[in-house]
Amino acid sequence: MAYEEHYQQSLSSKYECILFDLDDTLYPYSSGLSLEVAKNIQGKAGGYDFDYDDFHGFVHGRLPYDLLKPDPVLRNLLRNVPQRKLIFTNADQAHASRVLKMLGLEDCFDGIICFETLNDTKQPSDSAGDSSTDIEMNTDSGNAPVDDLTLPSTPIVCKPFDKAFEAVFKMADIIPQKTLFFDDSFRNLQTGSRMGLHTVLVGTSQRIEGAHHALESIHNIPEAFPELIADS
Numbered sequence: 001m002a003y004e005e006h007y008q009q010s011l012s013s014k015y016e017c018i019l020f021d022l023d024d025t026l027y028p029y030s031s032g033l034s035l036e037v038a039k040n041i042q043g044k045a046g047g048y049d050f051d052y053d054d055f056h057g058f059v060h061g062r063l064p065y066d067l068l069k070p071d072p073v074l075r076n077l078l079r080n081v082p083q084r085k086l087i088f089t090n091a092d093q094a095h096a097s098r099v100l101k102m103l104g105l106e107d108c109f110d111g112i113i114c115f116e117t118l119n120d121t122k123q124p125s126d127s128a129g130d131s132s133t134d135i136e137m138n139t140d141s142g143n144a145p146v147d148d149l150t151l152p153s154t155p156i157v158c159k160p161f162d163k164a165f166e167a168v169f170k171m172a173d174i175i176p177q178k179t180l181f182f183d184d185s186f187r188n189l190q191t192g193s194r195m196g197l198h199t200v201l202v203g204t205s206q207r208i209e210g211a212h213h214a215l216e217s218i219h220n221i222p223e224a225f226p227e228l229i230a231d232s
């Protein structure tokens, strides 16, 4: 019987890796935090002439993070999912670290792919050996002071663009066909799906084109994907 169970389990383990968006995916839109992000962006991004660190610092630095509460249910759930788990967010590292800390999930992921991971925001004078393709794992704020930073000539690499997904697949050694991708954004899911990921819309149970599954809440993972949860 044990052998059969094991055999069934290996058959159903079609996912090797899980990518999670952060905002409005690991916590609900109803927390109110995203609304504050939107307000801050409207207040700042009217002009194009900003540097990235300053922009992220402005948008995220003054958010009411205490709107987010620890989520022990999600924590327990994630810790029972044996697959490699990565955050894939357009936000900066400081924001991602802060959100994960507020949710009590800072040790639930194998890595964080964030704005700085996908975009070389460093000055040419910074250490040449510093690779922009490392997945951010440390919790340092990364807010190095910069003088006179000008906008890099390369376009920003972020979701929902193909280039961001391609970069993530490469740097994290991901086989999209063996990866589940949770996100609340329709456009992100559409790209993800087109690029071979198994996609899960989070925030509503109404499935949309481009999403293979739809979950009202990230807490619904055990019902939707019982094969992901390890026997405890």
Ligand SMILES: [Mg+2]
Binding pocket: 021, 022, 023, 024, 025, 183, 184, 185
């Ligand atoms: Mg999101």
